[in-house]
Amino acid sequence: MARSVLAWRWRRNPLRRRSDVFEAWAGLTTACVIALGAPAAGWAAGATVGSTLRETVRAEHAQRTQRPAVVLRAGPREVSDSDPETGQVREERRLAVVRWTADDGRSHTANVLISADRGKGDRISxxxxxxxxxPAPAPLDPGTADTHATLAGIGTFLAACVLGLMARQSLMWHLMRRRLAEWEREWAAAGQSWGRAGAGG
Structure with missing residues (x-):
């Protein structure tokens, strides 16, 4: 029964209108776009973002390096806050003065944030x-880059699905307005001949 209801728009019958056929094709096109286009768009976005972020990871690792340093002075622990991206509570940190040796053999000092469990005299990376x-910020982690690429792909996929459904709904609204206008014209024409002899009424 359900198949016959769905297929009546495709079969020739006196009740079928051109708008019915157009609506059926619009529904089929929307389904194809969502089933094929949305995954393709999501994959393309994820691949593009992933490629860009992986290049960023390579560039940052090429421009920065880890080296041993010694904590000269450590301040009080700072109140930990939450990471806006993950919502997880960050590790407690403290501001410290550290010293390290550069490639030219000279010693350098700077104020940096270190783990709260580290203190004066400890060696850190x-x-x-x-x-x-x-000092430089830590480079982007490859795992974080992959996570962002995956989220970008999923977001693009969902956006494509929503846009496809919105486009179909907008088209259906215009078709319904057109169909109502056709019915109004047909009822007006039928009313003029209603009950007249030889008019079939």
């Missing part, structure tokens, strides 16, 4: 520029 003259 410090990210610096390639020559070791200044």
């Amino acid at each position: 410090l990210w610096t520029d390639r020559a070791g003259r200044a």
Whole structure:
């Protein structure tokens, strides 16, 4: 029964209108776009973002290096806050003065954030520029890059699905308005001949 109801728009019958056929094709096209286009768009977006982020990972690792440093002075523990991206509570940190040796053999000092369980005299690993003259933020992690690429792909897939459904709904609204206008014209024409002899009424 359900198949016959869905297929009546495709069969020739006196009740079928051109708008019915157009609506059926619009529904089929939307289904194809969502089933094929949305995954393709999601994959393309994820691949593009992933490629860009992996290049960023390679560039940052090429421009920065980890080297040993010694904590000279450590301040009080800072109140931990939550990571806006993950919502997880970050590790407690403290501001400290650290010293390290650059590639030219010179010693450098700087104020950096270290883990709260580290104190004066402890040795830590410090990210610096390639020559070791200044501290630098940690480079982007490959796992984080992959996660962002996956989220970009999923977001694009969902956006494509929503846009496809919105486009279909907008088209159906215009078709319904057109169909109602056709019915109004046909009822007006039928009313003029209603009950007249020889008019079939």
